[in-house]
Amino acid sequence: MEIVRRLxxxxxxxxxxPLSADLREAASRAVLDLVAAAAAGIAAPGPRAVRQVVDATMAGGDLPVWFAGRTSGLAGAIWCNASAAAALDLDDGHRIARGHPGAAVIPAVLAVAQQASATTEELLQAIVVGYEVGVSVGAARRFYANTGMWSGYGVVAALGFLRRTPPEQLAHAFAIAGIGAPNQLHAGAGPAFRAQEGSDVKEGIPWSSVTAAGGLLMAEAGHTGPLGLLDNDEHFRLEGLADGLGRQHYITRNYMKFLACCRHCHAPVEALLGVMTRNAIDPHHIEAIEVATYSGALRLANRPRPQSFTDIQFSIPYCLGLVALDGIEALMPLADSAVDRLDVIALAEKVALRLDPELDARFPAETLSRVTVRAAGQSFVSPVTAPSGEASAAPSWEDLEDKLRRASRIVATPAQQERLLDALRRLRAGDHMPFFAALAEIRLGQG
Incomplete structure (x- = not known):
């Protein structure tokens, strides 16, 4: 049996x-975390552009474009909402798949759950199913590829669950989505791309969700795809790809982010802030910063002078300069005022990155860094630092509520934040309708 049929x-x-209590809680937490990221990202340049294009090309429909006071059809709603969720790199990630399932799966599920009049239980279980399939495919690949290459499989699984798509049509939907996903050059065995620069495309996550939803609808209408797509041992580790589905509980093992930048920047930022606090280092006295880290972090563009708002999120030197001068709130969330700051650039140009073989040996299971600061003629060294929010030290519900408040403080009033949080608590308790109303009715500042 082809793997897509097994999926x-x-x-x-x-x-x-039935959905177990721990999986229900994990799905509820994933929604809270994702909505915090989307609320913070509503004003970012990428989502603003997507909403403009959707208004011009996909007008019509009654699905909410979150926090924007407008509606769209299925494709437009998924594209807009996934773009906002991914915009600031505050969305969750999964270590084993090396990518971001939440920004792909959850916006699509919420849109189709509304169309299908799904129950809260069905909504949450669809998210669980989407994570299970998407992360399984992502983890099985033998090469690094951006999230958009594999996250569509999770979208198809989740939406097929909600729409009760027959298995044969669903198998074709997986195949169509796999062929239609962006980043197809990554699916070959060719040379690796150069350093990853920051852009509003965000690993193809938003658009791959649109193409996956379209693939499911096409398959339901009789369109076919290449069913042997995943049966390629050169590209995927076939053993175990589908065998453990339903038992892996991948949604309980995602990490959550408390800084608006690529995960590879988190450990250096936290290490720097720790060593500066412990030693009362004045940022204006810093002579040099050295970051010992792993190969994945060195594949970022890491420009001391980022080329755009989003490129900041992919620059360890600039993020270090920003938080050294302004504190951790400078990345929670990232704001337009962070762009092209000469004082930050001057400090970023003092940052040197080097590969540490011992830390690299622990990647990708762990993403660790150690920072050395030279200031006023002395050297100060941080301990080896892991980023906050790892699955091994999962944040509490209260931590995630605090994330939403901090992340959305620029665009939301306290009253809007509390209405949204109350609605999320009611979703967690089993009633998602106030949450759907909040997404449609709350209008946040959009820049």
Whole structure:
């Protein structure tokens, strides 16, 4: 049996399985975390551009474009909402898949759950199913590829669960989504791309969700895809790809982010702030900063002078300069005022990055860094530092509520924040309708 058929069989079987309390809680936490990222990202340049294009090309429909006071059809709503969720790099990630399932799966699920009049239980279980399939495919690939290459499989699984798509059509939907995903050059065995620069495309996550939803609808209408797409041992580790579905509980093992930048920047930022605080270092006295880290962090563009708002999120030197001068709130959230600051650039140009073989040996299971600061003629060294929010030290519900308040403080009033948080608590308790109303009715500042 082709692997896409086995994925489809898992989705069909999941419809008859009750959702356990721990998975329900994990899905609720994932929604809270994702909405915090989307609320913060509503004013970013990328989502603003997407909303403009959607208004011009996809007008019509009654699905909410979150926090924007407008509606769209299925494709437009998914594109806008996933773009906002991914814009600031505050969305969750999964270590084993090396990518970001939440920004792909959750906006699509919320849109189709509204169309399908799904129950809260069905909504949450669809998210669980989407993470399970998406992360399984992402983890099985033998090469690094951006999230958009594999996250569409999770979208198809989640939406097929909600729409009760027959297994044969669902198998074709997986194949169509896999072929239609962006970043297809990554799916080959060719040379690796150069350093990853920051851009509003965001690993193709938003657009891959649109193409995946379209792939499901096409398959339901009779369109076909290459069913052997995943049966390629050169590109995927076939053993175990589908065998453990439903038992991996991947949604309980995602990490959550408390800084608006690429995950590779988090450990250096936290290490720097720690060593500066412990030693009362004045940032204006810093002579040099050395970051010992792993190969993944060195594949970022890491420009001391980023070329755009989003490029800041992919620059360890600039993020270090920013938080050294302004504190951690400068990345929670990232604001337009951070762009092209000469004082930050001057400090970023004092940052040197080097590969540490011992830390690299622990990547990608861990993303660790150590920072050395030279200031006023002395050297100060941080301990080896792991980023906050890892699955091994999962944040509490209260931590995530605080994340939402801090991340959205520029665009939301306290009253808007509390209405949204109350609605999320009610979703967690089993009633998602106030949450849907909040997404449609709350209008946040959009720059």
């Amino acid at each position: 489809a069989a898992y989705v069909a079987e999941a419809r008859d399985q």
